[in-house]
Amino acid sequence: MLAKKRVVTAMSGGVDSSVAAALLLEQGFEVVGVTLQLQACHESVEGGSCCGTDSIAQAGAAAGRLGIHHYVLDCRQPFQEAVLLRSWEEYSRGRTPNPCVICNERIKFGLLLDYAGFLGADKLATGHYARVGVRKNGDAFLMRGADARKDQSYFLFSICPDRLSAAMFPVGALTKDTVRSIARRMGLPNADRQESQDACFVSKGTAYPEGLRLRFNEAARPGPFLDEQGRPLGTHSGIHQFTVGQRRGLGIALGSPAWVKSIDAESGSVFLTTRKEGLIARGLIASGVRWHALTPRFKRLRCSVQVRYNQMPIPATVEPTGPATARVRFDRPLRAVTPGQAVVFFAGDRVLGGGWIDSSEQ
Amino acid sequence: MNGEQTVGERGMKRIYLDNNATTRLDSEVLEEMLPYLRDHYGNPSSIHWFGQEARRGMDRARERVANLIGASPDEIVFTSGGTEADNQALLGIADTVGKPGSRIVTTAIEHQAVLNSCRYLEKKGFQVTYLPVDGQGRIDPGTFADSLADDVILVSIMLANNEVGTLQPVREAVAIAKSRGILFHTDAVQAAGRIPIDAHWLGVDLMSLSGHKFHGPKGCGALYVRSGVTGPVLVHGGHHERRRRAGTENVAAIVGFGQACRLAGMRLGEANSVIGSLRDRLEQGILERVKGVKVNGCPENRLPNTSNMSFEGVDGQLLAINLDLKGIAVSTGSACQSDTREPSYVLSAMGCSTDQASGCLRFSLSGDNTVEEIDSVVEVLQELVEGLRC
Numbered sequence: 001m002l003a004k005k006r007v008v009t010a011m012s013g014g015v016d017s018s019v020a021a022a023l024l025l026e027q028g029f030e031v032v033g034v035t036l037q038l039q040a041c042h043e044s045v046e047g048g049s050c051c052g053t054d055s056i057a058q059a060g061a062a063a064g065r066l067g068i069h070h071y072v073l074d075c076r077q078p079f080q081e082a083v084l085l086r087s088w089e090e091y092s093r094g095r096t097p098n099p100c101v102i103c104n105e106r107i108k109f110g111l112l113l114d115y116a117g118f119l120g121a122d123k124l125a126t127g128h129y130a131r132v133g134v135r136k137n138g139d140a141f142l143m144r145g146a147d148a149r150k151d152q153s154y155f156l157f158s159i160c161p162d163r164l165s166a167a168m169f170p171v172g173a174l175t176k177d178t179v180r181s182i183a184r185r186m187g188l189p190n191a192d193r194q195e196s197q198d199a200c201f202v203s204k205g206t207a208y209p210e211g212l213r214l215r216f217n218e219a220a221r222p223g224p225f226l227d228e229q230g231r232p233l234g235t236h237s238g239i240h241q242f243t244v245g246q247r248r249g250l251g252i253a254l255g256s257p258a259w260v261k262s263i264d265a266e267s268g269s270v271f272l273t274t275r276k277e278g279l280i281a282r283g284l285i286a287s288g289v290r291w292h293a294l295t296p297r298f299k300r301l302r303c304s305v306q307v308r309y310n311q312m313p314i315p316a317t318v319e320p321t322g323p324a325t326a327r328v329r330f331d332r333p334l335r336a337v338t339p340g341q342a343v344v345f346f347a348g349d350r351v352l353g354g355g356w357i358d359s360s361e362q
Numbered sequence: 363m364n365g366e367q368t369v370g371e372r373g374m375k376r377i378y379l380d381n382n383a384t385t386r387l388d389s390e391v392l393e394e395m396l397p398y399l400r401d402h403y404g405n406p407s408s409i410h411w412f413g414q415e416a417r418r419g420m421d422r423a424r425e426r427v428a429n430l431i432g433a434s435p436d437e438i439v440f441t442s443g444g445t446e447a448d449n450q451a452l453l454g455i456a457d458t459v460g461k462p463g464s465r466i467v468t469t470a471i472e473h474q475a476v477l478n479s480c481r482y483l484e485k486k487g488f489q490v491t492y493l494p495v496d497g498q499g500r501i502d503p504g505t506f507a508d509s510l511a512d513d514v515i516l517v518s519i520m521l522a523n524n525e526v527g528t529l530q531p532v533r534e535a536v537a538i539a540k541s542r543g544i545l546f547h548t549d550a551v552q553a554a555g556r557i558p559i560d561a562h563w564l565g566v567d568l569m570s571l572s573g574h575k576f577h578g579p580k581g582c583g584a585l586y587v588r589s590g591v592t593g594p595v596l597v598h599g600g601h602h603e604r605r606r607r608a609g610t611e612n613v614a615a616i617v618g619f620g621q622a623c624r625l626a627g628m629r630l631g632e633a634n635s636v637i638g639s640l641r642d643r644l645e646q647g648i649l650e651r652v653k654g655v656k657v658n659g660c661p662e663n664r665l666p667n668t669s670n671m672s673f674e675g676v677d678g679q680l681l682a683i684n685l686d687l688k689g690i691a692v693s694t695g696s697a698c699q700s701d702t703r704e705p706s707y708v709l710s711a712m713g714c715s716t717d718q719a720s721g722c723l724r725f726s727l728s729g730d731n732t733v734e735e736i737d738s739v740v741e742v743l744q745e746l747v748e749g750l751r752c
Contacts, residue, residue, distance in 0.1 A: 006687075032687065071683050118680050118750060119687065 004030040007168060008116035009125040010108055011035050011070065013058030016127030016171050018188050019179045022066055023170040024125055032119060033070040035059040036112065038079040038103075061189045073115060075107055080215075082106040088212040091240035092221065094265035095340030098155075104128075105158045113166055125168035128152045129176075132167055133350070140165035141292045142351035147175040154309050157344045157354035161292055209240040223268025225252050228261065228278060230271075239263050242270050244360075245279055245336025259336075262360075281337040281360035283329040289320070289355030303345045303352055305330070307337050313346055326355060376689040377735045381575070382524050382552060382668060382726035383693055387618070388577035394621040395579065398614035406611050407602065416613045423620025427584055430623040431550075431569065432560035439585045439593065439606045440616050444551035444572030446596065447585040448475035448518075450607070451547040451568040454594020455516045456483050459545065465489040465513040469501055469530070470711040472520050475570075476549055480518075489513070498660035499528035499712050507538045517546045521569075522553035525695050525708040525724055526659035527668030529553070536565040545591065551575055551583070555626035556665055557634070567591045573615070577728070578622030582615035633729045638666035640736050641727050645669050647740035652747050658709060658722060667727040670709075672718040676750050681723060684746050690739055693724050 009021040011033040024031050035056050056072055063070030083103045090097035108126060116124045129145030130153040139161045145151040159167070171179050183191035206214065213220060220238030227233055234252045236242070242250075246260045254274060261273040273279065284307065298320075304313035305328055315331040328343060337360035344354035378386070398419055404412025406420050424435040441447045452466065468480055470492045480490045491509050493501050501519065510517075517539050522529050532548050539546045547568035550559060555576025561569055569586035573579060587593050587606065599608025649655055654674030673681060678694040685692055695706040705719035714722075725739075 069687060074679075115680070119684060 004028060005123075006030045006032060006119070006121040007123045007125050008032050008034055008112070008119055008121040010112055010127075011059040011063060012127065013055030013062070013190065013193075014127060015183045015188065015190050015193055016129070016176075016179055018059070018062035018066075018127070018190055019182050019186075020125050020127040020168075020170040021063070021068065022182065022186050022188065024168070025066055025068065027170075031066070031068045031125075032121060033059065033063040033066075033068050034112065034115070035070070035072050036075045036079075036107065037072050038075055038083075038107075040076060058190050058193065065186070065188055073112065075111060078111055079103070079107055082110070084212060085216065088209075088216050088218065088240075090340045091209045091212060092218065092265070093340075094239050094242075094263035096243040096338045097340050098342050100155045101158055101342050104156050109156075109159045109163045109167065113163060116166075123166055123168050125170055127171055128156060128169050129172055130156050130169045131172040131349075132164060132169060134165075139292075140167070143172075144346070144349040144351070145169070145172045150176045153346075153351050154306055154342065154344050154354075157292075157342060157351055158288075158290060160290065164292075207241065210238075213238070213240055221265070221268045223270065225250075226269050226271050228271065228273050228275075233272060236270055239265060239268055239270060244338040263339075276335075279335045280333040281330075281335075281362065282333050283316075283327065283361040284337050284343060285321075285358045285361065286326050286328060286343050286355035287324060287358050289324045289326045289353060291353035292351055294352055301345070301352070303347050306344050306346070307334060307357060308341055316345075318345055324355070327361075329361075374689040376691065377731070377739060378691045379725045379727060379731065379735075379739065380691045380693050381728040382527075382724065384574045384580065385577045385728055386730060387574075387579055388622060388625060390625060391578055391618045391621045395614045395618040398617050402613070406613060407600070416611075419617045420611060420613060423616045423623075426620035426624045426627075427571065430559070430627045431554065431571070431586060432562055433586050434589065436604070437561070437586055437589050439587055439603045440611060440619075441583050441585055441607055442581055442612070443574070443583040444473075444549070444570050445475040445583075447551075447570035447572070447583050448473070448547075448549055449479050450585050450594055450596035451570060452476065452479040452483065452516070452518060454596050455545055455547070455568070456486075456488055458592055458594055459515045460488060462487045463489060463513060464515045465491060465511060466516045466518065467491045467493065467506070467509050467514055468518045469493045469495060469520065471495055471499060471523055471525075471528075471708045472518065473524055473549055473551065476518050476520070493519075495528075495711050497713050498663075499523055499526050499658075499708065500660055500663065501530055501535070503531060503534050503538065506535055510539065510542050510544060514542075514544050517544055518549065519546075520549040520552075521559070522550070522557070522665045522668075523659075523708060524552045525706055526670040526712070527552070527665035527726075528660040529557070529663040529665065531663075532566065533564050540565060552665060552668075555623065555630075556667060558630055561586055561588070568594070573619035573622050576622055576626045579615045579618040582612055582619040584619070629729065634666050637727050637729055637731070640731055640733065641667060641669050641725070643733065644725060644727070644736045644739065645671070647737065648743060651740060651744045656718065658712065658714065658718075665726075669725045670722055671725070672709075672714065672722045673747055674717070674721060676721050676747055678720055678722045680750060681721075681743075681746060684750070685723075685739075685742065688742050688746075690742060693726075694722060695724055 007024050007029045009031050011017045021031050060070050083099050087097040087099045113124045129150040131143040133141050133143050144153045222237050225233040242260045256274050258272045258274050261271045301318045305316040306313050317329045319327045339357050341357050343357050345352040402415040404416040406417040424438050427438050428435045484490050519530050536546045545567045548566045549570045551572040554571045567588045572583040593606040597608045602608050656672045658670040682694050705716050709719035
């Protein structure tokens with residue numbers, strides 16, 4: 001009898017990755033479950049964290065139900081350097097980072113995929129709602145998950161094709177409801193557990209950016225609130241606390257609703273607008289652009305774009321301006337295009353590429 | 363011995379080399395326990411026959427535990443295990459003898475049960491001296507003698523280290539402490555049942571024991587309290603264990619612990635030489651076939667079943683997981699702290715570099731292991747280390 005093919009499955013303790021492991025097992029793979037420890041026990045949020053000992057125990061219980069090996073990989077140091085420090089650097093530059101994208105690229109499909117290789121597995125499975133396709137030339141490309149409401153391809157855009165070819169997303173072709181019913185049928189202990197997504201980036205009692213500032217013992221960068229014409233409205237205690245489009249918790253009362261329009265890190269200024277349409281952008285400039293399912297030998301590309309996770313994709317024209325930069329023009333205006341977030345290009349379900357938003361354009 | 367070969371999933375033979383974490387329950391121990399789980403369920407404190415049966419089982423167990431360490435039965439206090447015994451010794455003595463500012467002397471490489479009890483006492487206003495160890499994990503008797511200031515009320519030095527197996531010069535240290543009238547506790551959890559121990563010859567006042575390290579059941583241990591020493595108390599309640607440890611006794615486990623002590627005492631001499639030669643075969647095999655390996659610990663004064671080795675340029679945890687996937691169970695250090703990636707504090711205290719400490723594996727054998735198993739481990743390890751290094 002041939003030895004079974006070994007697949008490492010990243011198990012967060014949530015229902016999606018547990019079902020991913022279960023499905024692979026049913027398909028005849030030898031599944032090894034690995035849970036990443038991303039933060040120290042005392043830092044994790046009670047109950048909900050995907051990083052804490054609670055989730056490690058949940059993952060262990062699911063692995064136990066499936067009868068597979070399960071190990072905990074201590075990634076606290078690399079997570080701190082690759083994800084948390086990078087996130088802080090973004091905040092300190094007046095941008096709003098997307099730590100999940102960075103974590104998927106650097107930790108899950110970086111470190112953990114390497115680790116899987118050292119465990120004799122050539123594939124790494126996760127519980128993401130996304131799918132992998134193969135081009136005629138053999139390159140792997142990313143596709144949206146079949147459940148449109150759960151699709152997580154946005155968070156995976158930056159994984160390069162050779163790493164993607166080692167990825168398996170067993171729940172990507174399913175709906176969340178199906179995943180939950182599989183979990184119940186298989187008697188998985190976490191079948192009805194709440195979502196764990198994003199829980200890595202919550203800290204006890206403190207806002208995430210302020211938590212990062214305290215962690216790295218950095219000074220806050222206070223400065224003025226300015227209106228759209230540059231007139232002072234008041235002062236704030238640090239630019240890292242603000243995100244373009246933010247309305248709540250500004251710490252200033254103008255008598256009418258106000259939103260963060262932009263942040264100028266150099267002067268420490270936070271520009272506010274009291275007009276909803278003041279947030280509207282008709283395009284953006286992106287850097288760190290990666291193309292997946294096609295070779296960028298075009299001048300202009302018609303596709304649909306997403307500038308944040310939970311946004312309906314809109315038609316747009318993408319114009320490469322250099323090897324890894326692009327200008328994007330939306331067919332319809334979009335609100336709150338936020339520097340630091342990812343812009344991802346789609347053709348239907350196919351992920352064509354993506355990049356990091358540097359600035360919005362009118 | 364009487365161990366059946368364990369067959370794991372995928373029909374592969376499994377090899378267990380993690381006996382410092384815990385051991386297989388001996389079938390003779392299980393047999394001894396079963397009647398106390400099924401039939402003799404009385405409370406040992408009860409006046410009726412049910413209670414008397416249970417009490418008699420415990421009495422016999424107490425004699426057997428005492429015999430293993432050359433003590434008398436009334437010097438044995440049953441506890442829930444080694445950790446509780448350590449806590450009882452340290453916290454209990456601090457409570458009865460200590461004053462604010464009193465000092466405890468221990469070593470940097472104790473088990474966490476001792477170290478964290480010490481840290482707790484520091485928070486309560488006690489002072490603690492953590493003695494350094496040399497490159498082989500031994501304390502220096504001269505440094506120890508110098509550490510015994512007037513404020514010292516208790517010394518706690520382990521007999522054998524759980525990670526590297528190094529034996530401490532406990533008898534010598536006891537003599538020094540006695541000359542100053544200072545109480546002496548030793549954590550003998552890893553040593554008991556593996557090397558001959560005579561409590562009176564050692565001269566210690568308190569000694570922690572645990573049954574599951576030598577084929578007894580988990581959840582049962584003992585604190586030896588030398589007669590004449592006012593018993594430290596941790597768990598308050600009824601009159602059990604002559605008011606030294608309250609709570610209805612875990613009778614079946616205590617009976618099993620007693621049987622494990624009896625069997626260990628009978629087998630000590632022979633088993634030791636067999637286990638020791640298997641351990642040496644393992645070490646020699648690895649040293650011959652794998653480059654860049656260093657043995658950690660004290661070659662002359664070491665538990666016969668333990669080998670701790672550093673594999674240059676290889677992550678110990680990764681190696682341990684790969685071995686596990688091939689059915690071979692070893693550990694990277696103490697099972698009580700295997701959830702962290704921090705280099706072992708024991709190896710760090712011994713002056714190992716971070717690389718050396720993070721590339722280490724602990725092999726701990728028992729009488730169940732065979733020559734074939736050892737040879738197979740050497741072969742698998744050679745293959746794995748070569749694969750992971752390239």
